[in-house]
Amino acid sequence: MIPLRLSEIVAITGGEQHGHDVLVEGAVVTDSRECGPGSLYVARVGEHADGHDFVPGARAAGAVAVLGTRVVDDGPTVVVADVQEAFAALARGVVDRSPDLTVIGITGSSGKTSTKDLLAAVLRPVAETVAPVGSYNSEVGVPLTVCRVTPTTRFLVAEMGADGEGHIAYLTRIAPPQIGVVLNVGRAHLGEFGSVEAIARTKSEMVQALAPDGLAVLNADDPTVLAMRDKTLAPVVTVGRSADADVRATDVQVDDLGRASFVVVTPDGRAEVRLRLLGEHHIGNALSVVAAARHLGVSLADIGAALSTAEAASRWRMEMHDLPDGATLVNDAYNANPDSMAAALRALARMGAGGRRTVAVLGTMRELGDDAEAEHQAVGALAVECGIDRLVVVGPDAQGIVTGARAAGATDAATVSVPDVDAAYDLLRSDRRSGDVILLKSSRDSGLRFLGDRVVADVESTHTEGAR
Ligand SMILES: Nc1ncnc2c1ncn2[C@@H]1O[C@H](COP(=O)(O)OP(=O)(O)O)[C@@H](O)[C@H]1O
Ligand SMILES: [Mg+2]
Structure with missing residues (x-):
């Protein structure tokens, strides 16, 4: 963090000072195990x-x-x-005391973490950049990230x-x-x-927060996002595949691993981009990065070069x-919603286009409310439409996928239903063939990401032993 005396933190948070006026120069943390010399420990309940x-x-x-x-x-x-309010005020105090800092905020239903990683990869070579660890994007994660700003930080993603x-x-x-x-x-x-309208209103809070000298970067391919252009005082740059987007992708090609390359066209020039990230959906994320970084x-x-070397971070x-x-195993099971499920299934289909068998191991998408059953069925139908060879549906709450696929x-042979992650593990062990492309996808709590880690560790150790 920028160095602050205890008395300054007291002034910023409106708190009460106990003990002497130390200088806080170390990390600000909410996990006591992450404290180091000079740290401020935020005791949350x-x-x-x-x-x-x-x-x-x-x-x-x-x-x-x-x-x-x-x-x-x-x-x-x-x-x-109130510790939350004080922590928020402290973070704001850090921003207010950092005149050379530019904050770039990223929101959206899918792709926030991927996009912030890409933007950080583009900005880091230019100047000191702070970006969240993992997916720190909440009322705790954002202040934690902000408090990593130092006097020499120029960009906060x-x-x-x-x-x-x-x-x-x-x-x-x-x-x-x-x-x-x-x-x-x-x-x-x-x-x-x-409702989706409520989600749109919430996401639009991002552009409503911008000042007239700021910049709104909006996805021209998503009509709900494009409509937000009327909600901001800031100038707007639109990005997308649409021909009328200010920053757009043309000549899109997708290789056998599902990685997209394209030419990015902007009002002041064009550049080639060859993404290393899997899935065509990253084109839109990359275009947003281009607009912000320009x-x-x-x-x-430089943007094109950095985007073309960035790995999944x-x-x-x-x-x-x-x-x-x-x-080949593709572990995309950090989270899942209908849109990221569709993106992942399309990428899997692309990876199978060379004749490889495609296996989708899918778990529950959580937090969908009343639409859960219909959305799971739609995923099953999309898997069939994409020509996925084998579906393994994990857990009782995901069974709508089976219903949708069969409809x-x-x-029956192509659609297997298993009760839990252990059963999926056994199936993947007995049924795997050389050349298979296997996608694992579910919401975080459904645990498929650890199934993926287990399969990888297991296969790698078997092969190491075999080689000895
Ligand atoms: N633009 C996008 N549209 C649809 N799905 C996406 C997009 N970008 C990323 N994804 C997929 O969504 C999932 C979550 O990605 P992530 O970058 O962690 O997003 P978030 O931080 O918004 O949850 C991953 O499976 C990823 O492949
Ligand atoms: Mg995230």
Whole structure:
């Protein structure tokens, strides 16, 4: 973090100072185990644990100060009424004290993490850039990320997620963006929001937060996103495959591994991009990165080069493993909603186009509310339409996929239903053939990402032993 004295943190948060006025120069953390010398430990009270219980551990690990609702020891502490509000205020204080910092906010139903990783890969060679670890995009993740800003940081890439109206607005007050990117409006978290309109209103909070000298980057291929152009005071750059997008992709080609290459065309030039990320859906993410980075002064040639070398940076997103037995496993089971399911199935189909057998191991998409059954059935139908050779449907809540696939003409043999992840593991063991392309996809809590890790570890150890 930028160095702040305890008394400054007190002033920023409106808290009460206990202990002497130390200088906080280290990391700001909410997990006591991550404390180091000079740290500020933020003691949150969660569902399962009270962070104040871990203050001694935090101190032992080097924390010089604590932010909490009560004094636990006689060490330097800022006592506040509400730790969340104080943490948000502290993060905002860091942004306000960083005059050379530009904040780029990214939201959308799918692709936020992939896009922030791509944008960070483009900006890092230009200047010091802070971007979230993994998918830190909540009222805790955003302040944690903001507090990693140092006096020499120039770019802050902030992923902003929401599961209710007002959430994006809240996050933009913590880290007011100069550039706001809206990728798409889909059906992620539909259960919590209630309607797609409510999701659209929430995502539009990103562009409503922009000042007239900012920039809104909007997806021209998503009509709901494009309509947000009327909701912002900032100039708008549209991106997409559409011919009238300001920044667009032409000459799109997709290789046998499902990786897209294209020419990006902008008002001031064009560049070739050859993505290493799997799936055509990353074209839109990459175009948003082009628009944001151009606005920040990065040359189109440098952007194209950085996009073409960027590897998947966060785990379990179309993560490809070439197994020693000749099969390829794609672990995309970090999360799932109808749109990212469709993107993954299309990528799988593309990978099978050279004659390889395609196997989709699919689990539940959570948080879809009343639409859950219909959306699972639609996934089954899409798998058949994409020509996926074998469907393995995992868990009782995902059975709509089987129903949908059979209704769309899948044979019983091509559609297997298993009760849980262990049964899926056994099936993948007995049924795998050399050359198979296997996709694993489900919501996070359905656990398929660990199934993927287990299969990879298992095959690799068998082969290592065999080689000895
Ligand atoms: N633009 C997109 N449209 C549809 N699916 C996408 C898009 N970008 C990424 N995905 C897929 O969505 C899933 C989540 O991607 P991620 O980048 O983690 O998004 P988020 O952070 O918004 O959850 C992955 O399976 C990924 O392949
Ligand atoms: Mg994310």
